[in-house]
């Protein structure tokens with residue numbers, strides 16, 4: 181019986197996921213198709229299709245293959261690189277972003293193929309750090325809109341506006357209010373670049389069909405005076421809404437999106453801390469949603485912390501003894517500590533908060549956070565240090581980072597402050613006195629200029645035996661005598677695509693802590709001992725699709741185990757529950773979209 185069921189399953193899978201591209205229905209003809217990047221193939225339209233779709237005569241007669249188009253684009257990209265050698269980095273990066281963006285606006289299939297194949301080179305352009313520069317210069321760079329914009333002026337209209345989006349199906353939404361874009365602060369409507377970049381990563385890493393992604397900007401105003409006075413600023417010229425007025429806009433958007441696409445996963449991105457926590461609590465039980473800065477970052481950092489422990493040659497249970505100093509008590513820093521605390525509680529089998537917090541020190545712009553802190557943020561309060569027995573002596577409220585490092589001698593120094601260079605020479609040198617044989621320094625703030633230190637400085641001042649990770653990419657550091665200081669990119673891009681994909685394909689009603697933990701553990705176990713010994717904590721971004729497949733499968737398994745899964749498409753819960761671990765991995769990878777030209781069939 182089991183074998184029969186299995187055979188039927190395999191047969192259905194092979195039908196469902198045939199590798200021959202199925203036809204794609206298109207409701208337009210002629211130039212409308214050429215101007216639609218979802219369907220456009222440029223010079224690659226075969227002659228038969230040109231006839232069928234009214235394209236004959238609208239293109240030069242010779243048909244060029246996909247591979248030729250690909251090579252042509254890569255040639256122009258390489259010549260751009262060559263021709264801009266020696267120019268300032270920001271000029272070169274923006275030129276690269278422009279050429280990629282132009283391709284995106286013309287032909288998405290080709291764009292996503294070059295992105296997937298060259299993700300290591302292109303991620304720093306479409307994602308951090310260049311995406312930060314793009315957001316800062318959005319007014320000047322704007323040519324074509326991408327995604328949807330819901331502003332405070334649209335109150336009461338969103339339920340109908342959502343139907344203006346041309347795609348009948350949306351699987352993945354990334355939404356921001358632009359209030360904390362990377363470490364660059366309030367960029368108002370210009371923050372739309374972040375959902376766009378994150379969703380490009382979803383397509384590249386998780387294989388979400390680009391016709392089913394939706395970047396969203398909630399424009400509730402900006403408190404950035406410079407932007408309010410900027411002639412080119414494209415957002416509402418008003419201060420940010422606050423309180424209930426603000427929440428009513430987010431509520432309305434959430435209801436509208438859910439009404440049209442009840443199964444879509446909604447990722448919150450780059451909201452200032454107060455709204456990041458508030459919206460997470462408000463929506464996480466009602467919608468399939470997560471906050472990437474709080475939860476995705478936490479998972480990646482935890483995986484990195486486990487890796488740092490392995491690099492010291494210590495077993496996982498010793499995690500409870502790792503002394504961790506976190507600089508930055510915002511959504512990301514507190515998210516990391518909350519997840520680390522959960523991990524410690526699980527290991528010591530205790531729900532006693534004090535015990536689980538014992539190894540953490542948290543600093544913000546006013547220094548070490550202790551129980552003496554006046555007007556302490558409720559989110560930071562659980563991590564405030566006391567002064568009783570068992571505490572490191574001589575540490576006062578507001579102690580500086582240097583004082584904390586010198587007294588605590590932490591195993592890990594982790595920055596999520598958004599302040600570039602805050603791990604200065606003195607701080608890094610103080611890490612040489614760490615109690616760890618292999619101290620970890622994570623400068624996780626983005627973009628590059630906001631990193632707490634550079635990779636070169638970390639290895640130079642803290643010593644060659646450190647393990648290092650940064651949020652934006654740095655080159656590996658040559659330490660002389662052929663030795664390399666490996667640079668890891670501790671960025672939530674390693675997890676959010678798998679979290680979103682796993683949630684989507686499980687059909688989970690919501691995204692639980694268990695699903696997020698499963699994602700983090702999967703990433704942590706991905707790296708081999710051999711790599712860990714070298715100081716490599718995260719896999720190369722070149723294998724991001726493979727990583728995302730594994731993470732997505734881990735998330736699905738957790739959703740099934742927690743009875744949150746409901747199935748996806750024509751795979752119902754029963755079928756999901758009968759899948760083996762391998763079959764779940766197979767299910768994930770077969771559901772990933774891959775850019776190839778599908779035959780287009782016109783339908784009125």
Ligand SMILES: NC(=O)C1=CN([C@@H]2O[C@H](COP(=O)(O)OP(=O)(O)OC[C@H]3O[C@@H](n4cnc5c(N)ncnc54)[C@H](O)[C@@H]3O)[C@@H](O)[C@H]2O)C=CC1
Nearest residue numbers: 362363508509510511512544545597598625626651671672
């Ligand atoms: N690598 C990654 O995957 C991620 C990196 N980040 C980065 O983390 C940074 C912070 O993000 P959020 O926590 O959301 O921002 P946030 O604005 O909520 O928090 C920033 C925190 O840093 C503190 N801070 C500011 N100046 C400081 C100083 N001189 N010394 C110590 N602390 C200081 C603030 O008091 C605040 O607690 C950003 O640069 C962001 O790009 C955020 C999410 C993911």
Ligand SMILES: CC(=O)C(=O)O
Nearest residue numbers: 362450473626671672
């Ligand atoms: C990576 C990311 O999500 C951030 O810097 O906000």
Ligand SMILES: [Mg+2]
Nearest residue numbers: 449450472473
């Ligand atoms: Mg973010």
